Amino acid sequence: xxxxxxxxxxxxxxxxxxxxxxxxxxxxxxxxxxxFQARINPYYLSLIRYPGDxxxxxxxxxxxxxxxxxxxxxxxxxxxxxxxxxITHRYPDRALFLVTSQCGLYCRFCTRKRKVGNYDKIxxxxxxxxxxxxxxxxxxxxxxxxxxDPLMLTDAMLEKILKRLRQIEHIEIIRLGTKMPCVLPQxxxxxxxxxxxxxxxxxxxxxxxxxxxxxxxxxxxxEMLANAGVPVGNQMVLMKGVNDDPATVKELxxxxxxxxxxxxxxxxxxxxxxxxxxxxxxxxxIEIIENLRGHTSGLAIPHFVIDAPGGGGKIPLLPNYxxxxxxxxxxxxxxxxQIYTYKNFKDKLNPGKKEGKNGxxxxxxxxxxxxxxxxxxxxxxxxxxx
Ligand code: SF4
Numbered sequence: 001x002x003x004x005x006x007x008x009x010x011x012x013x014x015x016x017x018x019x020x021x022x023x024x025x026x027x028x029x030x031x032x033x034x035x036f037q038a039r040i041n042p043y044y045l046s047l048i049r050y051p052g053d054x055x056x057x058x059x060x061x062x063x064x065x066x067x068x069x070x071x072x073x074x075x076x077x078x079x080x081x082x083x084x085x086x087i088t089h090r091y092p093d094r095a096l097f098l099v100t101s102q103c104g105l106y107c108r109f110c111t112r113k114r115k116v117g118n119y120d121k122i123x124x125x126x127x128x129x130x131x132x133x134x135x136x137x138x139x140x141x142x143x144x145x146x147x148x149d150p151l152m153l154t155d156a157m158l159e160k161i162l163k164r165l166r167q168i169e170h171i172e173i174i175r176l177g178t179k180m181p182c183v184l185p186q187x188x189x190x191x192x193x194x195x196x197x198x199x200x201x202x203x204x205x206x207x208x209x210x211x212x213x214x215x216x217x218x219x220x221x222x223e224m225l226a227n228a229g230v231p232v233g234n235q236m237v238l239m240k241g242v243n244d245d246p247a248t249v250k251e252l253x254x255x256x257x258x259x260x261x262x263x264x265x266x267x268x269x270x271x272x273x274x275x276x277x278x279x280x281x282x283x284x285x286i287e288i289i290e291n292l293r294g295h296t297s298g299l300a301i302p303h304f305v306i307d308a309p310g311g312g313g314k315i316p317l318l319p320n321y322x323x324x325x326x327x328x329x330x331x332x333x334x335x336x337x338q339i340y341t342y343k344n345f346k347d348k349l350n351p352g353k354k355e356g357k358n359g360x361x362x363x364x365x366x367x368x369x370x371x372x373x374x375x376x377x378x379x380x381x382x383x384x385x386x
Contacts, residue, residue: 007184008184018060025063043184044183057239057241062108072272076309080311085125086099086129089137095144099150099161101148103152108278109275111270111272113274140170145174145177151178172201176203177205178207179206179207181206185220188220188221205233206232207237208234209243214255222259233263237266238268241278246288253300257299265303265314267306268282286318327352330342330344
């Protein structure tokens, strides 16, 4: 048995352990265990500094999870967009492939609580129909292995899946959605990296939420992946009491770049059953991005998105930098609230007034309508500029 597997075995997971270790009322611990089991491996447990800290909140069951028991189990409608077991096909050219229900840690904010935990929640029998679906759908060029966590599979099992995917010519990119570099970095071994290298291009999307998760162990894991030619990106979830302030997020983003992980997404928390106590306001997220853009390198700035309820996919959010836009110009503010005008350029999408409707002559593009992004008093703006 490898070290990481032994660490999974040594995780805190029983009601007795929850009562003893975290002083949770036994009846509540039983209800929580019934709803979504606990798994706190010794590595992640060692990162807790005090009760209720940002690490504790992410892994220790909380009675608040039982309070929104009527909320949506599958707010992103992943199951409704599943044409065959284990596949979610939401976007035209990419598909999500769920290969296990197991994770190295069971995160209390998980949006897939319905899928994760018990072995019977994701069926391995579904793998064959999933491969057949991927083979038949030639428009899919990017497959994201997820679950659960695909790095909970043994190297041999993961290799079987990668090998089979690489036999499908139209699949260009394979991504691993894994939290292991953060929650159980001992899983990233030289043997695993050597195996993954055979199936490039392979990308990893990992999931750090707080600067305390950047440790010598997680640094080593991310650097090993980078040295194996695997680009590593980070998806952070904005969570109350964990990372909902600009300084914490900026520190995390800077630390990620130092361990060669590119900040990729910052998500608003999903409206998920048993995780709504983590939600923050949209304004909090906008303020965090506002405090990054211009104040630090663009490399450190993730896309801030809402994964739209009802299966609408990721929709980006930005602070409002556009004060006015028409066909001749755009008026913008920068991160210091200084105002600038950028003159528009006439091209096929903006042929200009003189050329009239369909001004490019080929009739394909109608003249764009004037867009006024925000009602603003232009003379006032011009006065400010002068
Ligand atoms: S690792 Fe991912 S899938 Fe597993 S519990 Fe955490 S958030 Fe959910």
